[in-house]
Amino acid sequence: MPILASLYWAWFKIGLFSIGGGYVALPLIQEEIIAHQHWLTLSEYADIVAVAEMTPGPIALNCASFVGCKLAGWTGSLTATLGCISAPCAIVLTLAILFKRFGNLPAVSALLRGIKPAVVGLIASVACSFILLSCLKIDSHSGLAVDKIHFDPIAAVICGISFFSLQRCQTNPILVMMGAAVAGILLYGLSSTIL
C-alpha cells in the first residue's frame, strides 16, 4: 500500500475511535503507529507527546502532523491530518442533524458514560509505557531485552517530582515540561561532562 494511503487509513482509524476526550487518542496512536506500523519508536513517541504538551493544538493532530512529516514531509503531514479529522467531521455533522431532529440522544449519552472508565484504563496504560521506558529503559514494543533493563535514577527523580507537582501543586503541565527540559540539561548533561 502506498505510503500516503496507509498514512491516511491509519489516522482515519485513530480519528474514528478517539471518543471521550483528547487524551484517548494516545493509546490508539501507540497501538497503531508504534506497535502496528512501527512508524515511531516508543522513545520518539514520548518526544512528540512532550512537544505536543508545549505547543498549541489538539494532541492527536500534533502527533498526526509529526508522523506524517516524518514519513512524507508536508504532504504526509496534510494526509495524516486529513485522515485524523475525516471520521470525526462526518460523525459530528451526523450527530448535529440527529440532535436537531430528536433534541437529545440518550443512546449517545449512555455510550459516553460507559466509555469514560475504559478510557481511564487505556490512558493509564500509556502512562505505564512511558514510565517504564524512562525509568527502567523497558521498551515494550521492541522486545523485552532483559539485559537492557537498567534503572535510571535521574529519570525517576524527574518523573517523581513532576508527578508530585502536578498532583499536589496543580502546576501547569507546560511549566512541568519546561522544568523537565532544564533538569534534563542540568542532570544528564552536566553529570556526563563532570563524570
Place this chain on the structure above:
Amino acid sequence: MDGQQSHHLSKRNLMMKRDRHFFGELFLIMLKLSSLTFGGGYVIIGFMRKELSENRSWLSEADMLTFAAIAQSAPGPVAVNTALLAGYKLAGLAGALVSVCGVTLPPLVIITLLSFGYSACCGNFWMECIFKGTQAAVGAIIADVAINLAKVSHREDGWKALTIAALSLACTLLIPGSTIFVLIFFALVGSVFFRSTKVSSPQGDC
C-alpha cells in the same frame, strides 16, 4: 436567554452577508483561537464562545452549549468538532470547511516545522539531554491525566467505574493489539451498567 434572542440572532445572521470578508474573518478567528489554546481542547470552547457569542453575537449561548455537547459526544479533537459545528451553523458546508481549515492549520504548520527541526538535530547531545528529561516528565503528565479522570469517574460512577478502568488497563497491557476492542467492549458494558439518568450536559473533564 434563548427563544427570542436566538430568533433575533437568526434573523440578523440571515441578513449578514456570507461574503469573502465574512469567511476571511471566520477563518482568522479559528486560526487565532487554535494558535492560542495550549494543552487541552476544552479551553477552546470557552474562547469560541467569547469570540462568536459575546464579541460578535454570531451565535447564541444556547448554540455554543449544544455544540460543546455534540463536540464531546463525537470522536475526534473537541476543537475541530466545535469549529465545524459553529462554521456549519453560520454558513453551511462552506462555513464548516473554512472553520475546520482555520482550526487545523496552526498545529499542522507548527508541528511540521518542528518535525523538520527534530530530525535535523537528532544527534545533538544537548537535545538528547532535553528529551531524556522530557521523556521522564511525560509519563508523569499522562499518569496525572489518568488519575484525574479516574477521580471524576469514581465520583460519578463509584467503584464499578474503577473496576472497569482497572480491567481495561490490564487487558491493554497484557493483550497486544486489544486497544480498540477494549474500548468498544467496555463502552458497551459500561453503558449497560450505568443507566444515564441525567440529561447529557457538557462537561470538561479531561
